[in-house]
Amino acid sequence: MSIKYENLDTLKAFKELRAVETSVDLKEELTRERILRYSAPAGGGLTYNYAAKAVNDEIVGILQKLSDEQQLVAKYKEVLNGEFINTGENRKVLHHLTRGQLGSDVTFEDKNLRDFYVEQQNRIREFSSKVHKGEIKGSTGKQLDTVVQIGIGGSDLGPRAMYLALENIYDVEMEGHFISNVDPDDANAVLGRLNFETTLFVLVSKSGTTQETLANRNFVLEKTRQAHIHGFNPSKHMVAVTSETSPLAGSDEYLDSFYMDDFIGGRYSSTSAVGGVVLSLAFGSEVFDQFLAGANDADRAALELDLRKNAALMDAMIGVYERNILGYGQTAVLPYSQALSRFPAHLQQMDMESNGKSVNRRGEPLNYQTGPVIFGEPGTNGQHSFYQLLHQGTDIVPLQFIGFKDSQIPFDLDYEGSTSQQKLKANLVAQIVAFAKGKEDKNSNKNFAGQRPSSLIYGLQLTARSLGALLAHFENKVLFQGFVWNVNSFDQEGVQLGKVLAKQVLAGGDAMDEALKAFSDLLEI
The missing domain is CATH 1.10.1390 (Phosphoglucose isomerase, C-terminal domain)
Known part of the structure; x- marks a missing residue:
C-alpha cells in the first residue's frame, strides 16, 4: 500500500463530514440501548464508552471513511515498523517497542533496537532487585529505602503520574519523590525530608545537557556536602538515565547508567528506562512488567481497522469531529480516581506538545485547527471548582471521564446508606447524564442547557496493567489525531x-x- 500524507481539508470524507446536517440531541438519544452499544474495547480490561458524545451512526460511518482515507492504521503500522515518522528531526518513533512485540500485523525488522530495550529492562530488573535485597547499599553501608527522580518535562510528568497512580495498591519497596522545577523551593522542599544515607537519586536527561536538571543535580550534590556525613560518597547514591552518547553515560560520577535513545521522545518515555528505573525501584520490576503488558494490550487494540472496535481510534476521530466540525477548542480530562491526580498534567504535555502545531509535516501552513487545550482535575474535587463553567459557561468543553468500579484500597465506610466508592461512582454517572441532558428551569440562573458531550473510559480497578493501557490509549489517540491533521506529533x-x-x-x-x-x-x- 502506498502511504500518502495529506492535509485534512483535502480529503473527500472530511468534506462529506462538513456537509452533515443531522445533529444529535443527547437529551433524547442518551438511552440505555445507546449506552450499551456505543462502546469499544481499549485493552488492559478497559472500555471506552462514547454514548454521551454528539455522534450517531451516520457520523461514525463518515469518521470511518475519514480514518480509512487518511490511512490511519496503516500509518500507525509504519510507526511500529520503524519508519522515519518524526520528519522534523528525521527520527523513528519507537516508544511502542519498549512494551513488547505486536504480532503478525507488525513486521518490524530491526531486531537490534527491540533487543536494546529488552537489555535495558533486564539491567533495570537486576539492579532494582539488588537494591531491594540489600546487595547494593548506600556509601555508608545503610539499606537504600528512598528513590528521588530528578528530571523535567517528560522525565518527570509521566513517571510522577504513574508513581502516584500505583503507590496505594502495591507494596512500596522504596518511597518515591520527584524534583523537577528549577525553582530552588522545589528541591529544598524535597531534600529537607530525606535521609541522604538511605536515598538513591535517579538523574534523567536524554541529552545530558538539560539546564534545569543539571542545576538540580548540582543543588542535590551541594546539599549532601553541607550535610557533612562521614564516609558519604554522592556517586554511590545517584544513577543516570540518558542516551549512550550523552556526557552522563558511563561516568564515574554515577553508580550506574541506564539508556534510552533518540527514537523515544520525553513525553512518550514512561515505558522506557525513564519510568522503568524509578517505578521498578519503588514497586519492583514485576509491577513495572504488568504496566508494560497493559500498554502492549492497548497497542494491539489500536491495530484494529474497524472504528467501533478500536477505542483509541474512535476517541481520536470523535475528537477531530469536535475540534474541526463543532469548533470546540478545549478538552477536560476528569479522572474519578484520586490516584490519577497528576494524570491530566501528563496528558497536557503529551497532547499539547505533540499536536500544538500550525504547519504540516512539510512545513506548510495549515488552514484548519489542530490540537485542543487540555486541562483537568480529579472528581469530585473538580465539581467544586471549575464544573460551573463546564455546565453553564458560554463555551462547550468536551469531557473525558475516567472511572473504576472498585477502589484501590479495600477499606471503605458506609455513610448514609452508601460507601465512599459508591458515592464517587454515583457522582461520576450523575455528571455524565447532567452534562448531556441538562435541566430546564423557569429561573434562567438554574437552567442547564445540556448537550455537553463526554466520554467514559472505565475498568474494574486501577492496577499497573490497566494504568499501562490507559497511558497507551491516550498516546495512540494523540498519534492518530496527528496523522489526521497531517502534523509531526514528535518534535x-x-x-x-x-x-x-x-x-x-x-x-x-x-x-x-x-x-x-x-x-x-x-x-x-
Whole structure:
C-alpha cells in the first residue's frame, strides 16, 4: 500500500463530514440501548464508552471513511515498523517497542533496537532487585529505602503520574519523590525530608545537557556536602538515565547508567528506562512488567481497522469531529480516581506538545485547527471548582471521564446508606447524564442547557496493567489525531525558543533585546 500524507481539508470524507446536517440531541438519544452499544474495547480490561458524545451512526460511518482515507492504521503500522515518522528531526518513533512485540500485523525488522530495550529492562530488573535485597547499599553501608527522580518535562510528568497512580495498591519497596522545577523551593522542599544515607537519586536527561536538571543535580550534590556525613560518597547514591552518547553515560560520577535513545521522545518515555528505573525501584520490576503488558494490550487494540472496535481510534476521530466540525477548542480530562491526580498534567504535555502545531509535516501552513487545550482535575474535587463553567459557561468543553468500579484500597465506610466508592461512582454517572441532558428551569440562573458531550473510559480497578493501557490509549489517540491533521506529533520546537532566550538573559551583553532587558530588570536578574 502506498502511504500518502495529506492535509485534512483535502480529503473527500472530511468534506462529506462538513456537509452533515443531522445533529444529535443527547437529551433524547442518551438511552440505555445507546449506552450499551456505543462502546469499544481499549485493552488492559478497559472500555471506552462514547454514548454521551454528539455522534450517531451516520457520523461514525463518515469518521470511518475519514480514518480509512487518511490511512490511519496503516500509518500507525509504519510507526511500529520503524519508519522515519518524526520528519522534523528525521527520527523513528519507537516508544511502542519498549512494551513488547505486536504480532503478525507488525513486521518490524530491526531486531537490534527491540533487543536494546529488552537489555535495558533486564539491567533495570537486576539492579532494582539488588537494591531491594540489600546487595547494593548506600556509601555508608545503610539499606537504600528512598528513590528521588530528578528530571523535567517528560522525565518527570509521566513517571510522577504513574508513581502516584500505583503507590496505594502495591507494596512500596522504596518511597518515591520527584524534583523537577528549577525553582530552588522545589528541591529544598524535597531534600529537607530525606535521609541522604538511605536515598538513591535517579538523574534523567536524554541529552545530558538539560539546564534545569543539571542545576538540580548540582543543588542535590551541594546539599549532601553541607550535610557533612562521614564516609558519604554522592556517586554511590545517584544513577543516570540518558542516551549512550550523552556526557552522563558511563561516568564515574554515577553508580550506574541506564539508556534510552533518540527514537523515544520525553513525553512518550514512561515505558522506557525513564519510568522503568524509578517505578521498578519503588514497586519492583514485576509491577513495572504488568504496566508494560497493559500498554502492549492497548497497542494491539489500536491495530484494529474497524472504528467501533478500536477505542483509541474512535476517541481520536470523535475528537477531530469536535475540534474541526463543532469548533470546540478545549478538552477536560476528569479522572474519578484520586490516584490519577497528576494524570491530566501528563496528558497536557503529551497532547499539547505533540499536536500544538500550525504547519504540516512539510512545513506548510495549515488552514484548519489542530490540537485542543487540555486541562483537568480529579472528581469530585473538580465539581467544586471549575464544573460551573463546564455546565453553564458560554463555551462547550468536551469531557473525558475516567472511572473504576472498585477502589484501590479495600477499606471503605458506609455513610448514609452508601460507601465512599459508591458515592464517587454515583457522582461520576450523575455528571455524565447532567452534562448531556441538562435541566430546564423557569429561573434562567438554574437552567442547564445540556448537550455537553463526554466520554467514559472505565475498568474494574486501577492496577499497573490497566494504568499501562490507559497511558497507551491516550498516546495512540494523540498519534492518530496527528496523522489526521497531517502534523509531526514528535518534535517540539515551540519548547526551544524560551530556553534560548533564557540563556541570553543569563549571559547578558549585547545579545539581549530591549524587552528581555526590561523584564530582567524587573526581576533583578
